[in-house]
Amino acid sequence: MKALAATGDRTLVRFADAPEPAPAADAAVIQVEAFSVNRGEILAMTGAYGTPTAPGTVMGQDVVGRVVAAAADGSGPAVGTRVVGHADGGGWAERVPVPTSALVELPDAVPATTAAALPLAGLTALRLLRHVEAPADKKALITGASGGVGHYLVELATAAGIAVTAVAAAPERGARLAELGAAKVVHGVAHADGPFDVIFESVGGDVFADALARIAPGGTVLWFGQASLQPIRLSFFDYLTVTPFTLKHFPHWVADTTDAEDLRVLVELTATGRLHPELGRVADWAETAHVLADLNNRRIRGNAVLTITA
Structure with a gap:
């Protein structure tokens, strides 16, 4: 064959x-x-x-x-x-x-x-959302939102009652995310108005640190990719004012x-x-x-x- x-x-x-x-x-x-x-x-x-x-x-x-x-x-x-x-x-x-x-x-x-x-x-997006407790009325930031997982995640999260801010690199890549329910579409994490109860992060590099700076006290960061191929760099002392927060490594193949x-x-x-x-x-x-x-x-x-x- x-x-x-x-x-x-x-x-x-x-x-x-x-x-x-x-x-x-x-x-x-x-x-x-x-x-x-x-x-x-x-x-x-x-x-x-x-x-x-x-x-x-x-x-x-x-x-x-x-x-x-x-x-x-x-x-x-x-x-x-x-x-x-x-x-x-x-x-x-x-x-x-x-x-x-x-x-x-x-x-x-x-x-x-x-x-x-x-x-x-689809499996990745669906399983990511299961890590969000009582999702209704939460605010979430999704980086890399115009990729395959991002589109599903925006629509599923919105349906669960989450107010989503989606990060897309360019306007033409973000328009569809708004149609799928994103409350706000921005073209860089710097333009995202936090704080956020949940951050879905899949880019890595400086984007990870910029996103994490917008986490609400007690919030959760779900780390499920590193599309930029750039390693993350974090300082413990930068996050003393927002503790406690939870950082979860998410592999999509681990599920109940x-x-x-x-x-x-x-x-x-x-x-x-x-x-x-x-x-x-x-x-x-x-x-x-x-x-x-x-x-x-x-x-x-x-x-x-x-x-x-x-």
Whole structure:
């Protein structure tokens, strides 16, 4: 079958022949119709997290398609079922195995391209909000809000009763955030009027310190990324006047729920018009290398989705 494999160089991916999936007993094989690409996958391939991805590796987590081989253990959907899943890798391919604990049926009302944008970014946003106690009437600051996670987080947080100030780099990247419910959209943390009960921070570098300076006493900072690739620098003494506050490191894969349980919530919200995935780019998977370059250079707002023609 065809797949997009890591090259180990600036092109990031190329088409290659890959073996057919050999799924575990609790995994179904999906004929992929669309997949989403995420900046974290780019950072993994380029070595930002440590060792670069080995050439020949097939990346990819967010997939939509139909089941062509049901799980051998009898769990999960039957052959022919339309599904969205969060794979363990290998999703940039014609077929991929997905554990049934990370796979849910997709109603016809939700297009494949829309659903493909849900897993990684949507799961992250949904699980971030669960760390906010009694969210109604709280004020929150979201940095990096015009990315994939940010759009979901703005809409979900607003629906939970949080007054959101969203930080976006430019007006054209922030307009949609206001439509999704942000009480205020600013183009730099310096323009954000605090203090904030909750800060969702994913940029790092100086932005982290600037955001943290706006935390309310007793507030919570949820640190879930470092998109700038710049380390944070903090001085204990700068925060004596706002203590106590809580700083939480947030890895999206640590949760008390399965991916399937949370994907089911995201799919239902989308199907009923209460969640609106932001598709900044939809293209054929032949354009994946170009899309990855644009995503890495922040030329795409929201999510980027690639389609595979049967």
